[in-house]
Amino acid sequence: xxxxxxxxxxxxxxxxxxxxxxxxxxxxxxxxxxxxxxxxxxxxxxxxxxxxxxxxxxxxxxxxxxxxxxxxxxxxxxxxxxxxxxxxxxxxxxxxxxxxxxxxxxxxxxxxxxxxxxxxxxxxxxxxxxxxxxxxxxxxxxxxxxxxxxxxxxxxxxxxxxxxxxxxxxxxxxxxxxxxxxxxxxxxxxxxxxxxxxxxxxxxxxxxxxxxxxxxxxxxxxxxxxxxxxxxxxxxxxxxxxxxxxxxxxxxxxxxxxxxxxxxxxxxxxxxxxxxxxxxxxxxxxxxxxxxxxxxxxxxxxxxxxxxxxx
Ligand code: FUB
Numbered sequence: 448x449x450x451x452x453x454x455x456x457x458x459x460x461x462x463x464x465x466x467x468x469x470x471x472x473x474x475x476x477x478x479x480x481x482x483x484x485x486x487x488x489x490x491x492x493x494x495x496x497x498x499x500x501x502x503x504x505x506x507x508x509x510x511x512x513x514x515x516x517x518x519x520x521x522x523x524x525x526x527x528x529x530x531x532x533x534x535x536x537x538x539x540x541x542x543x544x545x546x547x548x549x550x551x552x553x554x555x556x557x558x559x560x561x562x563x564x565x566x567x568x569x570x571x572x573x574x575x576x577x578x579x580x581x582x583x584x585x586x587x588x589x590x591x592x593x594x595x596x597x598x599x600x601x602x603x604x605x606x607x608x609x610x611x612x613x614x615x616x617x618x619x620x621x622x623x624x625x626x627x628x629x630x631x632x633x634x635x636x637x638x639x640x641x642x643x644x645x646x647x648x649x650x651x652x653x654x655x656x657x658x659x660x661x662x663x664x665x666x667x668x669x670x671x672x673x674x675x676x677x678x679x680x681x682x683x684x685x686x687x688x689x690x691x692x693x694x695x696x697x698x699x700x701x702x703x704x705x706x707x708x709x710x711x712x713x714x715x716x717x718x719x720x721x722x723x724x725x726x727x728x729x730x731x732x733x734x735x736x737x738x739x740x741x742x743x744x745x746x747x748x749x750x751x752x753x754x755x756x757x758x
Contacts, residue, residue: 450565451512457751459721459730460510466500467729468531468585468647469715471706472564478708479503479564480715481534481543484515485728494727496529499545501565507708507733508755516566517543517559524573525557526550531647531702534564535588535614537596542614543568544575544586544598554583556600558615571615576600576608578623585702587650591681599659602646603639604628607682624682632676632685638664645671647702656742657681660691660703670694671701673716675744692716692734692747699726709756712736714747 455462465485472479480502486495498518504510519529525547532545543559543566555577559568576583576598586600588610596610598617605626608617626632628640636643643663651658656677663674673692676685691714692701698719705714714734721730735754736747 450514453510453512454508455510456508456753456755458732458749458753459718460733460753461502461512461731462721464500465721465724465728466731467496467700467717468702469704469717469731469733470531470533471704471708471713471715472534472536473706473708474536474564476709477503477505477564478507478706479534480704480731481516481532482731483529483531487723487728489727492727494528494530497527498529499532499543503565506756507711507713507753513565516561517545517568517570519547521559521568522547522557522570524550525555528554530554531585533587533649533704535590535596536564537590537612537614540614541566541568542588544588546584546586546600549574549577553577553579554581556583556586556598560615575615575617576623582606585647587648589650589652589681591652595681597650597681599648599650601648603644605633605644605648605659605661626683626685630687632683632687633661633663634674634687635666636664637666637668643674647671647700649703649705651705652681653707653738654742655679658688658705659685660705662701662703663690665694668694670697670699672697673701673703673714673747677742688743690746691744692749696749698724698729700729710758711756712738716749718749
């Protein structure tokens with residue numbers, strides 16, 4: 448698809464298709480927003496998601512729609528569920544980590560590689576993470592100051608691997624590490640581990656603190672809220688930080704993506720707010736927020752207006 452431009456001063460940002468699972472990435476003077484894509488027509492009344500999309504902006508209001516940048520058609524071993532991705536740059540290459548359903552069953556994490564943020568992405572040819580279970584979804588990637596790259600993922604358990612310098616393999620000696628799913632780390636909740644951690648982790652570092660933001664299940668709640676945990680080390684121990692966005696007014700899922708861009712801090716999330724919206728027809732939104740002096744974050748409200756960056 449040829450790219451096209453549009454202006455959006457209100458949430459949801461993208462109004463002509465349903466998008467979910469936002470994953471922002473700053474590269475140069477642009478913010479790139481990777482999303483999943485909820486198809487209009489559902490198959491088996493379930494998430495019907497075939498490709499990944501990319502949008503970019505210099506000011507949060509004027510966007511370029513780069514269209515489909517990677518799809519199930521590009522992954523020979525996958526057949527459905529083009530779920531929540533994240534992209535990162537290393538040594539001039541771009542790596543897009545994507546959960547997919549394998550033709551022979553179960554979920555696994557694919558990697559697309561490209562020379563530009565907006566692709567096109569080429570599949571590695573095999574899964575990067577494939578444990579043969581259903582936990583291998585929602586990858587989040589981060590390169591620490593010492594060059595070590597981490598790929599966290601998982602529902603209902605939070606797990607990680609240490610990526611090698613090539614970003615398309617991981618340290619097999621260390622293997623796949625399981626984070627202890629404790630109430631100290633993720634609060635009491637109603638998901639399978641007994642904690643609130645659900646899925647959609649978003650891992651990053653700000654100043655000297657590591658943050659794990661995620662979709663969470665509160666006790667007695669139907670929909671996901673967003674919560675966060677913090678640590679002074681990249682592999683924990685994690686300490687529960689609090690609720691980031693409540694479930695009120697949302698759809699069953701929510702999914703965080705956090706980034707600093709031109710001096711502003713943003714939380715990307717999704718809702719069912721577009722006309723025709725539903726749990727399977729979601730839309731990506733953004734809210735600006737500020738950190739407290741000690742690194743904690745107060746509850747962030749869903750918002751309608753998007754301010755243009757003019758400074
Ligand atoms: O969009 C499909 C799945 O729903 C994602 O992988 C989860 O994070 C949830 O948003």
